[in-house]
Amino acid sequence: MLSRGVEQLGQRVSKINFESEFQGQFGSFGGEDGRFMWPRSIDTDQDGRVYVSDEYLNRISIFDAEGAFRYHFGRTGSEEGELNGPSGIAFDSQNSVWVVDSMNHRIQSFSVIGEFQFGFGRQGDSDGNFEMPWGICIDNFDNIYVADWGNNRVQKFSSTGELLVKFERSSSGVGDLKGPSGVAVDSDGDVYVTDWGNHRVQIYDAKGRYITALIGDAQDPSPWTQTYINANPEILKARRRADMEPEWRFHRPVAVNVDSSDRIVVLESYRHRIQIYNKLKNYEEHSLNL
Numbered sequence: 001m002l003s004r005g006v007e008q009l010g011q012r013v014s015k016i017n018f019e020s021e022f023q024g025q026f027g028s029f030g031g032e033d034g035r036f037m038w039p040r041s042i043d044t045d046q047d048g049r050v051y052v053s054d055e056y057l058n059r060i061s062i063f064d065a066e067g068a069f070r071y072h073f074g075r076t077g078s079e080e081g082e083l084n085g086p087s088g089i090a091f092d093s094q095n096s097v098w099v100v101d102s103m104n105h106r107i108q109s110f111s112v113i114g115e116f117q118f119g120f121g122r123q124g125d126s127d128g129n130f131e132m133p134w135g136i137c138i139d140n141f142d143n144i145y146v147a148d149w150g151n152n153r154v155q156k157f158s159s160t161g162e163l164l165v166k167f168e169r170s171s172s173g174v175g176d177l178k179g180p181s182g183v184a185v186d187s188d189g190d191v192y193v194t195d196w197g198n199h200r201v202q203i204y205d206a207k208g209r210y211i212t213a214l215i216g217d218a219q220d221p222s223p224w225t226q227t228y229i230n231a232n233p234e235i236l237k238a239r240r241r242a243d244m245e246p247e248w249r250f251h252r253p254v255a256v257n258v259d260s261s262d263r264i265v266v267l268e269s270y271r272h273r274i275q276i277y278n279k280l281k282n283y284e285e286h287s288l289n290l
Contacts, residue, residue, distance in 0.1 A: 011027060011028060011029040011035070011036040011037070011038075011039055012025050012026065012027040012028060012036070013025060013026055013027050013039075013042060013050065013052060013063075013067070015067075018263075018276070020222055020223045020224065024067065025067070026063060026067030026068075026069075027039070027052070027063075027067075031057060033061075033069055033072065034061065034063070034069030036052065036054050036057075036061070037054055037056035037057050038054060038055045038056035038057075039052050039053065039054050039055075040053045040054065040055045040086065040087045040088070041053045041086075041087055041088045041089045041100075041135070041255075042089070043089045043090055043091055043097070044091075045091055045095055045097070045112055046091070046095045048064075048065040049062055049063065049064055049065065049070065049112070050062070050063040050064075050065070050067070051089055051097060053086040053087060053088070053089050053099065054086070055085040055086055055087060055102065057074075058074050058075065058076040058082075058083040058084060058085070058086060059072045059073065059074035059075075059083070059086075060072060060073055060074050060086065060089065060097070060099065060110075060114070062112075071113075071114075072114075073110065073113065073114025074086065074114065078104050080108075080116050080119060081108065081110070081116030082104075083099065083101050083104070083108075084101060084102070084103040084104045085101070085102040085103035085104075086099050086100065086101055086102065087100045087102040087133070087134050087135070088100040088133075088134060088135040088136035088137075088146075088147070088182075089136065090136045090137050090138045090144075091138065092109075092138045092142045092144075092159065093140075093142055094142075095112055096109050096110065096111060096112075096117060097109070097110050097111075097112065098110075098136060098138065098144060100133050100134060100135070100136050100146065101119075102132050102133055102134060102149075103132065105121060105122055105123035105124075105129070105130040105131060105132065105133065106119055106120065106121035106122060106130065106133075107119060107120055107121050107130075107133070107136070107144065107146060107157075107161075118160075118161075120157070120161030121133070121146075121161070125151050127155075127163050127166070128155070128157075128161075128163045129151075130146065130148050130150070130151065130155075131148065131149065131150025131151045132149045132150040133146050133147060133148050133149060133150075134147045134149040134180070134181045134182070135147035135180070135181055135182035135183050135194070135255060135256075136183065137183050137184050137185055137257075139185045139189070140187075142158075142159040143156055143157065143158060143159070143164065144156070144157045144158075144159065145157075145183045145185060145191065146183070147180040147181055147182055147183045147193065147194075148180065149179055149180060149181060149196075152168065152176070152177045152178055152179065152180065153166055153167060153168035153177060153180065154166070154167035154168070154177070154180055154183050154191065154193050155167075156191075156208075165206075165207060165208045166208060167191060167193060167202075167204050167208045168208075174210045175202055175204065175210030176198075177193060177195050177197075177198070177202060178195060178196070178197030178198045179195075179196040179197035180193050180194065180195055180196065180202075181194045181196040181253075181254045181255065182194040182253075182254060182255035182256045182257075182267075183256065184256045184257050184258045184264070185258065186258045186262045186264075186279060187258075187260075187262055188262075189205065189206035190203055190204065190205055190206070190211065191203070191204045191205070191206070191208075192256045192258065192264060193256070194253040194254055194255060194256045194266065194267075195213075195253070196252055196253060196254060199215070199216075199249065199250045199251055199252065199253065200213045200214060200215050200216075200250055200253070201213060201214040201250065201253055201256060201264075201266055214250070214264075214266070214277065215249050215250060216248055216249035216250035216251075216253075216266075216268075216275060217248055217249075217275070218247065218248045218249075218273065218275050219244075219248050222273065225273075247271075250266065250268055250271075250275070251268055251270040251271050252268060252269045252270040252271075253266050253267065253268050253269070254267055254268065254269040255267040258279075262278075262279040263276055263277065263278055263279070264276070264277040264278075264279060
């Protein structure tokens with residue numbers, strides 16, 4: 001889990017399991033090797049190495065599975081292989097890392113040691129162009145999904161940069177997006193988009209047709225939060241008197257991921273928490289909070 005909060009305190013990577021057990025952390029605020037200024041996204045390669053994008057330092061930092069810094073790549077600029085505000089990162093089946101080069105309004109592919117391989121996209125609102133893209137994911141067929149933040153849409157491309165599908169408002173007026181920030185795809189090909197500006201997660205099928213939306217259902221606090229509440233009687237009393245339903249809902253969901261068991265993991269930036277859902281046959285059932 002990548003943390004980006006108050007600069008001197010929140011810049012780190014934490015490892016937590018699904019039982020809310022803390023496994024460790026690494027990284028801190030700074031510009032030196034192994035440290036972060038504005039960390040933006042995180043992913044792992046086929047060998048378990050951890051890659052973290054830093055939009056201020058315009059680089060990708062690489063750590064081993066234990067959190068020891070290994071190397072970084074990236075330099076500031078707009079030429080091939082250069083970066084300006086890198087955000088989302090994701091790996092394909094060939095172990096190439098795809099980087100959303102947000103302020104250059106494009107997508108670039110690198111080898112695991114940072115060698116430039118391929119890129120596509122430019123600034124604009126026509127098909128295949130981007131306006132400050134943010135999140136990215138890659139499916140089992142190496143198709144690339146990009147959350148096109150400024151154009152309020154998600155675009156799906158082939159591995160050669162050919163536009164395949166757009167996910168946006170339908171003719172019936174549902175499924176519209178406002179600042180989509182993250183995207184993920186499950187084993188059935190369903191696509192999940194964190195609709196940051198509308199405080200929800202939109203779900204589409206593989207052809208871009210709107211299915212439904214999640215709005216958040218965190219009725220039970222995480223174990224850590226519950227421990228804090230139980231230790232403060234006045235807070236406990238106040239919560240019993242208050243309508244807590246607004247707290248259950250998403251507020252600025254910023255990222256989404258789907259694991260190998262089709263659990264949908266949603267990160268909320270404003271509530272500083274994660275909501276996790278189990279995908280069942282015909283609907284999503286809320287599971288737990290971290």
